[in-house]
Amino acid sequence: MILSPTLQQMPPIQDKTFYRAAVIEAPGKVSVQNLDLPEPGADEVRIKIEGCGICASNIPVWEGRDWFEYPVSPGNPGHEAWGIIDAVGENVDNLTPGERVAGLSYNAYATHDIAKAKDLVVLPDFFDNKPFPGEPLGCAMNIFSRSDIQEGQTVAIVGSGFLGLLLTQLAKSAGAKVIALSRREFSLKAAKEAGADEIITLDDHYQIIEKVKQLTEGRFCERVIEATGKEWPLNLSIELTAERGKLIVAGFHQDGMRNINVQMLNWRGIDMISAHERDSSKYIKGIKAAIDAIEKHEMDPYPFFTHGFSLDEMEDAYKHLTERPDGFIKGLIINNQ
Structure with missing residues (x-):
């Protein structure tokens, strides 16, 4: 589907004992599974994911290479998520449930994911109801x-x-x-x-x-x-x-x-x-710089978010990513539940 530049307000966070995650079971094959909801450990938070960008770096694991093992971890290789914190672990004193964040997590083709508190940035009100895949x-x-x-x-x-x-x-x-x-x-x-x-x-x-x-x-x-x-x-x-x-x-x-x-x-x-970085602190610095650049109108990613998909449409999302039909620039997985 074609993506609107703004998002509908997410429904209130609900207590659940499971979450949904996309799993690449084999090259070219995805299922969506119900799994036990993970609890954040020390220095971690759990995010109720609003959405996650799909990245060209996903193509090899989707298509299959000799060095991959299947099935891959639930939610992997999604790493461009944003969403709302719904639980915090021990020692986390800089983030609270209800805050909207973006940052680094690695199993984000899902309704929830776990991230280190230091790898997240709180999104200003300027970005309310807007997608924000922080990593790219x-x-x-x-x-x-x-x-x-x-x-x-x-x-x-x-x-x-x-x-x-x-x-x-x-x-x-x-x-x-x-x-x-x-x-x-x-x-x-x-x-x-x-x-x-x-x-x-x-x-x-x-x-x-x-x-x-x-x-x-x-x-x-x-x-x-x-x-x-x-x-x-x-x-x-x-x-x-x-x-x-x-x-x-x-x-x-x-x-x-x-x-x-x-x-x-x-x-x-x-x-x-x-120009590739591997230090997570460098990525967080870049995400903060992106927030500043967008607010100053030096960069505007919103015209480039061209397609949105649900978790149940992951195979279609991967096909768009690999085939890149006319009109496709950046796809997002959007959770509306």
Whole structure:
């Protein structure tokens, strides 16, 4: 279904002894199960989940790889949840039941999940009745910070999915000129609406290089953000980066080794930065920065939340994620019970 930019008010929290969770039983097969409601341990809270974003990093476990074991843990690999605290464990004195939060938890394709108290951020009233998948929004802010984008620079963003579109908005807010690249016509249109100055179809390698060379009067781009997770666009990104420029790897390269053009990296003196964070405190800092950026209108994710699904529609959600039909940018699992 197509998602409304706002959410209906969730019904009052009710006492239950079970919760519902989606379980990937085998590649391409999902069931929704009723399970005993977990209790938070020390330093933990339980969240009644309003919703959870679906992430491209889920694709390998959905499709199947040799290193996965099935069934996976209930609710896994959902990790982009927001919701309302309904129980707290021992030693938790900074959060209380009834507070609306977003943050890091790892079994969030469910009606409830457990999270560490330190890995959550209380959402301001500004976000009432609005979805807030904190993890990818924080990720975008962390990538933007690592990119060191300055006013007047030319920034190429290779890949115009959810992440690339957020970074387009942020780069424009910083005063940069943005060249957006994508293989999908729909994504290029979305990039233009997000503020991109120029759009280029990801098709012919050498024609793309020539177009960017012309647009930059032969200098290429001071910053290039690769947001596809694929080998060819990564190598293209190297060739679009100016001498002493920065190439920021934002795509999630999760399906094997990469052959990259180290010769060009060396020749142009390019700084190649992997912008992925693994420290949870960095993610929480990014989520707080995302709240601030949205409130200041430097970033607006809401036009990009294009599709909503229930837990019972998880298989359809995964199919949209892998097939990416026209009109699909970011899908959310929405709990309305």
